[in-house]
Structure formats: C-alpha cells, structure tokens
Amino acid sequence: MSKKVSMKDIATELGVSVALVSYVLNGKFTNRINVETAEKIRKLAKQHNYRPNQIAKSLKSSKTYTIGLIIADISNLFYSSIAHFIEEEANKQGYNVVFGSAYEDPERFASILDVFIAKQVDGLILAVPEGGEKYLERVKEVSLPFVVLDREFAELDRSMIVNIDNYGASKVVVEHFQQQGFTKTAAIALKTNLKHLQARKEGFMETSSQALGLREPLFYEVLEKDLEQEIERIILHAVQVEKVDSLYFFTNRIAMAGLAVLARFDIAVPEQVAVVCFDEADAYKIFKREITYVQQPLKEMSQMAVQKILNPEIRKLKKIFQTKLIVKESTNQIIDNEKL
Amino acid sequence: MSKKVSMKDIATELGVSVALVSYVLNGKFTNRINVETAEKIRKLAKQHNYRPNQIAKSLKSSKTYTIGLIIADISNLFYSSIAHFIEEEANKQGYNVVFGSAYEDPERFASILDVFIAKQVDGLILAVPEGGEKYLERVKEVSLPFVVLDREFAELDRSMIVNIDNYGASKVVVEHFQQQGFTKTAAIALKTNLKHLQARKEGFMETSSQALGLREPLFYEVLEKDLEQEIERIILHAVQVEKVDSLYFFTNRIAMAGLAVLARFDIAVPEQVAVVCFDEADAYKIFKREITYVQQPLKEMSQMAVQKILNPEIRKLKKIFQTKLIVKESTNQIIDNEKL
C-alpha cells in the first residue's frame, strides 16, 4: 500500500540531505562519509525497500538501458526465436527489450519507431518492412545506434546489417537436390520486393539454370492473403502437371502451409517429392518424414545485433552469416528400381 | 547528426519561455495564446522535428505508458501468441510492452519484476512461475496494477487472475474420448505443482474415474529435462504394454514431442491411438492426421488482461474463460470390423 519511497523521503526521515543519501547508496566518497551515517542510510533504505526510480536516472543520464526491437510479428516463430535470443543477450548486458510488431507495414513501423525514439531507447534492432527504409532517417537524425536485422537495403552500409548469405543458402539447397538425384525443383516464395528474399530467389534461379542448362527453373510466388489456398493450388499443379520431384519452401509460413497440403493429399515425401524448408520449426519433427531445412544461426545473429548496439567497435564490423543445411529424411535419395 | 531538440531549444531560439512552448505544443490555453506566436512555435517545432522526451514526461506524470509482461519463454508459441495479442491490445490503448522471460525460474522472475518496477511500468501482466508468488508482495507494496495470466494461486483473489477453466477443459476431453468410443486413455503431463496444471489433472482424473468406474486412470508425468526421451519411453509403454487407445497431451511442448514419437514409430492416429492436445499449434496441421485440440481464447484473455491493467472497473471482474475443443481427425471414431 505504501507509495514508493524516494531518496528525499529517506533524507527527510534522517534529517540529512538528498545528496548524501545518493552518495551512500551509490557507494561514492566512501572514504569521506561517516560510517555510522552511511549505515543509518543504508539500513533505512533497506527497511523501506527503496528502489531507485529508473526514470529519474534515465533523465539525468539519458540512458534507459532499453533496446527497442521491431519485428514483423512476435507470434511468428522466426521472430519469437530472435526475440528470445536478443532478450537473453540484452539481459546479459544489463539491458531490457521493448518490442513492437510492424506486420510488414511501413507506416506502422514508422509509428513504433517514433514511440521508441520518444521513449529514449538506447538502440534499435529493426526488421525493416518493405518501404520502411526511408524512416531510418529519423533514427539517424537522433544519432541512435541501430542495426537492421534479417533484411537488407542497398543504401545501407553493410556494417549496419545483420543477416545471412541468402544467395549462398539457396545455392546449397539446389546443389543438395542435385546430389540426391532430384532434378526438377519448384520453389515457392512470397511475392515481395524485399531484397533478402530477392537474393534467396536469385541464388535459386541462377544455380538451377547453371545446373540444369537452359531449362527455366520453376518459381512460384504467392500473396500473403489466401496463402493457404494459393499454395494448395500451386503444389498440386507443380506435382501433378509439372511433375516436379522436389519442392523448396522459401519461408516458415510457406513451409507450414505447403507441408499441410502434402500431408492432406498424401503426397509421399521424399518418394514423390523431396522437400527443403527455410528456417527451423518444431513442426518439422512431426511431419511423417523429418524435414531437411536451412538453419540460420539465430543465436549468433541476435548476439551480434545486441553487441553492435552496445559496442561501437563491433558496430563497425561487416559480417554475413552463413546458413547450415540440416539434412533429414525429406531429401533422402530415391533408389529407382528400374535402374537396379 | 543533430542532437535531439528540446522545448528549451525552441524557446531560446524564439526568445520565449519554455512554458509557452509547452502550452502551445500541448494545445493548452489556446484561447489566451497569441495565434501568431503559437504558429511560430509550432512551425519551428516541426522544422526541428521536435519529439517530446517521454522520459521527462514520465518523470512528471509518473506514467510511462508501458506494460510489463513476464512470461515463461517468448519463443514458446503459447506465450508468443499471448504476447502478440497483448501487444495488439496495449497498442490500441496507446501503451507499449516490455517483456521478460523468466523460464519458470522464480529468482529470475523476481529480478525482472524489480527491473520493471524500477522502470515504472504502469502495470504488469505476469505468468508467475512456481514459487514466484511470494514476490507479488513487491508489486502490491508499490500498488502497481497487475494480473496473473494462465497461472493461479490460492492466496490470490480471482479478480486478479486471467485464465481458463482447466478442470472443465479436461472433462470435455475425457467425455469426447468416451463419445468417440475410446475407453483407455493415457494423459501425459509435466511434473509440476502449478495449480492450473493440477486442476487440468484433476479434471482428467475425476472425470475418467467416474466414467470408467474403478479403473485407475493412466497418468504420466515427465520432467522438463530429457522430455523427449521420457516421452518416447512413456508412449511406447502406454501403447505397447498398457494398450491404451487414446492419448491426451497436456501441453504444447509435450504434444510436439509426443507427436514426433507417433510419427517416428509409425503409430497410426487415430486407428491405433486417438490424440488430443492442449493448445494450438500450426504444427498440428501437418501431422498426418489433423489433430483435435483444446483451444484457449487467447485473444480474449489477452484483451482482458490489458483492460484489467488499464481500467479499475474491469479489474474487479471475476471471469474464468472457457476453452473450446476443436475436433479434427485424430479422434475420429474407429469402426471396428469385428462388430460389423
């Protein structure tokens, strides 16, 4: 019930000045301050369960020990994993995390950005949506440290970006399909201009073309809305009409929808189609065959993002993270009986 | 590059007082203030892209427009969904969310609590871990509005709790199994003393006993560590030795591990065992059969939690949310050939 106690309350109760209380509780001038007075102050502070008001401290120091994190959607496993690791690393360094979801909407992104700036966060980790890059100016104006996560933009110095080699990731996927004997792959991606997904696409297209010669690689794009239905249509077309022997799902959500279709229509994996997904999901374990997927080093990336915010030296580094193909049953080689 | 501009900067530049700037920018005393002066101030503020310092505002008003959310783990789908809805509702009311994960560790919980209190959040939404209830005293001490989410504690007035009827949820599950002709169910739960999970257990045990007469219901408990292996052992035992015809997975994580075992060992669902899971997951869609599950009204619960924080009237309400059994193929009735 008791309201919060301030240094002033303690000072008044003991008939000393606020400054003295501050010095004692912060362990300053320990050699000058009377031991008994100090003891009295400490005791009363404990008794009243004194907690410094972080707001007041922040006003003086203009440090809030808070990092702002803007992602697409916290309920998406990819981002919630990142949030998890960012929180972990931030905590380790004595920082907290405020988060906001922009749902790929640049206006929403800008509005959250403004709020976080007004809140005086000490740094920002941003999964900038398409069309949101122009609002980064606002961050620069107030010279707030920031990094862009997952996404990339041409105007942005590489040292400000924490992401993976998307081109290379797709290259590895295509090569893996080849090695396992799958020669006709369809990739399914979101329709978007986001540069990192473009790179992922190019990695697929170019590597496929090289490997397959002239044949045009099969690349499908779906819109966010009606994703489920679109994917059903696409997969059935790819499998039944185009007779592909392998599918490459470009994102988490696409993978989920795609695997659901495969399960529902009893399309055998990998016998009828092999499957590779981008990003990890618990769910892959419960599909009839365990799923081969591209693993991003989320923990390392998150740590790097936080460290870039907090450490100017690390902020200068340019680093592209490499992904790892986790090979499971969904790309098992098919032994063709006729060749035996 | 330019540092942040304050009201003082604007005031100085125009040779007026800070108070006047404040009045103008907050639209106070509009009838008294000279229209031209007001215009000048507004113009310069816009020009300099003035953003009020929220920290300073908070210090004066002791309102931070921030809600603290403490959950077990943001990367767990259940909590990230809740975080999503809480953020959504909080935003709608002009609030932000800071979050912390306590990983079911009461000390960690207490430490996050302290930080949030020092940060002067306006309210707290807490998934209190076992043994963490004693730290709620700290929150009461500073008379901060709070609600406990998902969990329940005897000492706590029901109006402070936002959760579901766990007993009833299990009752419905058992009855559903009965109706579908499954008579020997094993439930798999976490080993815990958390009251809400106890209620879930009692709902299962009592309804089962009543339905089955004297036969002791099969109830397995697993430890958090080695969860995967334990569950494998348990399921194989339940299915092969005890010959159960149905499984009831008590939580998200148990369900995932359990379904993975069923998939790996090719245990047919629902032909060999029917399955019901607690809580929703994308993953259920990609299991060979769609999974019947207990759905919590997460959105409504999240909204209620936020509203309880922000509205003293709603804070008084006592409400237990009801779950909904989403029936899918994993509990399809088995037509026994021998009876035909």
Place this chain on the structure above:
DNA sequence: TTATTTCATTTAAACGATTAAACAAAAGAA
C-alpha cells in the same frame, strides 16, 4: 481618470535522481 478585466506571457516549483562546488567544523601543521 482610476479601477477592473482581459490577454499574453513568464516565473518558479516540481518530478527523482546525480554531481560539481561550497561550506563549516575538527584536526594537524606552522
């Protein structure tokens, strides 16, 4: 012409902490 309103703006305290600088009293050096 003097008193009263109205208008436009400023002063100053406050929120809760930090911190450089000032100060008074006691102790030590000359």
Place this chain on the structure above:
DNA sequence: TTCTTTTGTTTAATCGTTTAAATGAAATAA
C-alpha cells in the same frame, strides 16, 4: 596561535517537461 588540511555534509544546478501562480500591458468599465 594562526594557517592549512582533512572530514563530513550541504547547496544548487541539471536532465526535459508540466502547471499553478505571478506579472505586466492593453483594453474596457466605472
């Protein structure tokens, strides 16, 4: 005994904003 140091504490400014109260000038009323 006077001067200098040391010891222990206070004063006051500051961070950026809000807001009640004060102020002074112009307009209106008496």
